[in-house]
Amino acid sequence: MKSIVFDGWHDWEAARAQLAVLAPSISLARLDAAVDMARSFHGDQKRPAGEPYMEHLLEALEILVSGAGVHDEDVLVAAVLHDIVEDTACTSNEVEARFGERVAGLVAWVTKPATGPDEHAAEVRDRYLLGLHSAPRDAVILKLADRLSNVQRLDTHPRPAKRRSYYRETCEHFLPLSEGVPWFEEAFGTWRESYRHLE
Template identity: 60%
Template sequence: MRERWVRQIADPDLVLLDEAVEFAVRWHGNQTRPAGEPYVEHLLEAVCVLVEAVGTTDIDVLRAAVLHDVVEDTECSPEEVRERFGDRVAVLVDWVTKPAPTEGQTREEARAAYLARLQHAPDGALLVKLADRLSNVQRLDTHPRPAKRRSYYQETVRSIVPLAQSHPWFRQWYAVWRETFGHLAVDGAHARPQ
């Protein structure tokens, strides 16, 4: 993919992106996605969407896209991200990292709070989240658990699709996606996006 980005991203920024990819690969190791593909493919796909579809060239946003799951899904700490990639990247990664439940809070409550918090995220963090979720939901039918397919579809419609409204490319993509995957709505019916 890197070869496809040389026209859009300056060489020094490509080097910075390479460093983030190497860091993510080291931390994610042999992790795979639910359908079995290497985890790094998801990270690079999020960057690909931002560069090739949306036209994002902000290197901190692109590095945050590569690193968006490193704190949530590995033993990497937020401090390690900050030390290696700076404050802005660390802040963007923090916005898209689901926190562990606090004392007395269920996983579902923690997840709901995380999704609600995204409504106040800076634009760069929203771009990362929208690209991350796009990568996750475009192959939702391959998830091994049907109940998870339905719940993830519903969560995306309820909490992520509204975030896409201020970004024309994502707004259009999610509208098409919603129609394509509408069969995952609980009752089998789905309303057209408003």
């Protein structure tokens, strides 16, 4: 069975229209503010295959709402902002000032720490991935949506070696992380079958 690709929300206007139908209880004004902040900080950043970075943020949002059925407003705001501290000049304090302590905390859980002068990047990454296993459930759900967006079209990554290493890392860390989170457990299981050629 082929895994589902979530890429229907290419722009905020399309996403906003779907959110109004699928999650009518959430504050679209608050998400408007999150999208504005993400656009401001991410600017013209691109993904490895060349797509605008905002598409990744909207994919994570689409996965949460359309796939996993998440309607928790803080989690959805955090989805839009999940890379803003790791990949831009924005600080956690700025996120907290605009969206509150819970959103800032969720973003902090999924933010990979910077590598110190006496550290190896691989060790920092491994420590971060292992730490996710003790994260609160909402942070785990957020990170699973982020990863599923990153790997749902893995064959389009421009570097074949990265495709294989990302596949191995996802199987090693994210499939176990998805256990007990029913929708994600099934989604990652199907994804693994679709990409077994990378083993």
